[in-house]
Amino acid sequence: MSGGIFRWTAPLFARTDRRWDEDSVDVFAQTLAPYLPEQGRLLDLGGGTGALAGHLARTVPCAVTVVDASPNMLRYADGLPGVEAIVGDAAALPFPDDNFDAALICDAFHHFRRRDEAVREMARVVRPGGGVVIAELDAEALSIRFIALAERLLGEPAGFVTPAGMEGLMAAAGVRGRSRPQNRVSYIFAGEVGSGRPPDPGDQGDELP
Ligand SMILES: C[S@@+](CC[C@H](N)C(=O)[O-])C[C@H]1O[C@@H](n2cnc3c(N)ncnc32)[C@H](O)[C@@H]1O
Structure with a gap:
């Protein structure tokens, strides 16, 4: 699953809560809003x-489930009001199809080792017509x-992609959307899960005798 850096950086991340001011939380809340019913x-x-999930749980009208591969990171999420914390791998999500109205990935996509599987899994667990919002750094x-x-030297996959690259990856999993700049080095992809998702390449269907 996740590389080791989050084992020892978790306390540092826990102290960066302050980076989430009202305006930055609002950007995510507004981008997600069309997809989130009461x-x-x-x-x-x-x-x-x-x-971020804790801030969003106070802003959007729904329950927020945080999935993360690092138990050390996740233990700070445990017990936050309106937030459910589950240890898991983005490439093998422990949820049935169409379980969520929307998915958010903030500053985490480039840490996923199996990015294609993670994209397919995300598209699988969000209902058709649901939303996908990804905040990433521009490769x-x-x-x-x-x-x-620096991340590669620390053993991380550093799978950064460009805004256009993200649109292509998402389209391949049946998620149509656009990337828009957030600032000079980061962007937000916002898209919608289509009704006809592409078949899972692992599912070969009935084998001929
Ligand atoms: C830079 S942190 C970002 C955390 C949070 N989204 C934020 O913006 O503060 C990246 C997170 O991705 C998680 N991660 C890395 N690989 C993962 C995987 N395969 N499945 C789930 N989470 C993963 C790490 O454990 C880490 O908590």
Whole structure:
């Protein structure tokens, strides 16, 4: 599952809750809002300490489930009001199809080792017509190339993609949407799960004798 850095950086992340001011939480809440009915269900994938999930649980009208591969990160999410914390791998989500109204991935996608599977899983557990919102760092920005190098030295996959690359990855899993710049080095992809998801490549159907 996740590399080791979150074992020892978890207390540091727990102290960065302050980075979530009202405006930045609002950007996510507003982007997700069209997909979230009253008493809906939002998945925060790679949600770490649950800081953003905790803010969103107070802002959007639904329950927030944080899934993260690192128990050390997740223990800070445990017990946050309106937040359910589950240890799990983005590439093998422990939920039935169409379980959520929307999924959010913030600053976590590039840490996933099996990104194609994670995208397919996310599209599987969000209902058709549900929303997908991903905040990521742009692989082409110079400073992000240095961050990628540093993360690789620490054993992380550093799977950064460009805004257009993210649109392509999502489209391949049946999620149509657009990336828009957030600032000079980061972007937000916002899309919708289509009704005809592509078949799972692992499912070969009936074998001929
Ligand atoms: C940089 S932190 C971001 C946490 C949170 N989303 C935030 O914005 O504060 C990346 C998170 O991705 C999680 N992660 C990495 N690989 C994962 C995987 N395969 N499945 C689920 N979570 C994973 C890590 O454990 C870590 O908590």
